[in-house]
Amino acid sequence: MKKKQIAFIEMETHSALLEQWYLLLKDMTFVEYHFFVSKKVNDKLTSIPQYKISEIPFVDGVDFSGFDAVVVNTMHRNFEQYQRLLQDKPVLCLIHNLNFSLFFETISWKNVLEEKQRFTYFLKLYIKEKVASRRKIILGAKQLGVLSHSLLEEIKGKSSLSGKTQVIQLNYCHHFSFNTSNTIQIVIPGNVSNKRKDINLLFDLLPQLQPQEKLHFTFLGKPENHKISKQLEFLKENCHQNITLSYFDRFIPWEEYSGRIAEAHLLLCPVKKETSFYWVDEVYGKTKVSGSEGDCIYNGKIGLFPTTYPKMDWHNWYYENGDSLRTILNTLTFEHLESEYRKLEPFVEKYAFEKVKKRVETQLIKLTEI
Known part of the structure; x- marks a missing residue:
């Protein structure tokens, strides 16, 4: 041909x-x-x-x-x-x-x-x-x-x-591995903005966490404005001793973006149910896809989504509200993550x-x- x-x-x-x-x-x-x-x-x-x-x-x-x-x-x-x-x-x-x-x-x-x-x-x-x-x-x-x-x-x-x-x-699925570092790496992919993510939920929740394991949160996107940058700086100094945090103040090139996600144990995706485009209402998962779907599949990672986001053809976790998200993050362990990643293997094969x-x-x- x-x-x-x-x-x-x-x-x-x-x-x-x-x-x-x-x-x-x-x-x-x-x-x-x-x-x-x-x-x-x-x-x-x-x-x-x-x-x-x-x-x-x-x-x-x-x-x-x-x-x-x-x-x-x-x-x-x-x-x-x-x-x-x-x-x-x-x-x-x-x-x-x-x-x-x-x-x-x-x-x-x-x-x-x-x-x-x-x-x-x-x-x-x-x-x-x-x-x-x-x-x-x-x-x-x-x-x-x-x-x-x-x-x-x-x-x-x-x-x-x-x-x-x-x-x-x-x-x-380009990459499928389990990071063996001694800190659980949690990545929040995409721009740090309240327009499409419930960033305020995370800003309220993170100072309240008392996790069993060491957790590192990476906000993998450019902050929407100076106010959000200041809130991220505040979090750096006001979270539990088992929590560390990093963020970027610039656009992140695609290869660097994927490389950071490849090191993650979990992608935290606080996608809002409703958003808008050019002032027209859109509904995530129904009329608009979150880029976090692709981030999970391409990098072979479990995503943690709100229950309002339609279930993907992939093994993810879901939280109902701030309380359930707090429980998940406070009780997160390497042993639990490893067992859950074994459930991903059939999907990795499907998306070869x-x-x-x-x-x-x-x-x-x-x-x-x-």
Whole structure:
């Protein structure tokens, strides 16, 4: 079979997801690929070779005639630039926010009040860029993709578009080991922000803990603002003697990010039930996927999630509220963790690299045949 030429476009935010694509693509037999990205995305890429990347200011005007198909990694702005491409090529668009990008929910005015610091930015999107009306351009894509089965089930219940929507499973288990250090390493992945995580719950809880074992908490993301940085500094000095803590004050490159998670015993993921995107309400696990799902699978780690987050196809732990989370962390032991990691082994096999790569390669080849 002749190799299929596929272009990947990312002009906005999901640089880490682009790196996941690359790790699968580079070992595919029948797919050749090239990435077209904005400067801000390119500045965050660390593992993709530069000869596989073209930095572009706009999508409209780029010649994609030499490609059999195109994957749009994110389409949340500048929709009109994609209109001709959607007409001319088999295009797969990934959907990250179902209410904004597929169900076309309207603005929640509660979100407008809560996100006052970004008011001017969002107003520009709605008035100047007309995202509310132009977002429907995405329906011109030949295929739509979501990153979890829970989102696909939500589409099946609400939209007639389930027939052209499929799960694109980019997560495979790259690393599976149990850290033998004498301190239990607990990592909170992603930006330190109250918008998508219940960071306040952790800030209230950590000074109250009296754990049996030594615990080290790593906040593996950039703090949202100076106030959160000050709270992290406060925690460093005001927790039990068995607790230590570290955090970052910068963007963390993807390879360093994954390396830190690889050392963890547990990923603490205080994902909020509800969030928003461009002032539109979204529900984690139903209309929006948490990146913590991929962090768990790629690094072979048990995640600790609130019970409000839908159960993944993976072995995780769950807490109901602050009291149950406190109990879990206070009684956490190496022996318990080791026994729980044995339960992960069947899932590690299910998400083996070769299995995931072949499935995605088949999906890409079928896209070129539309």
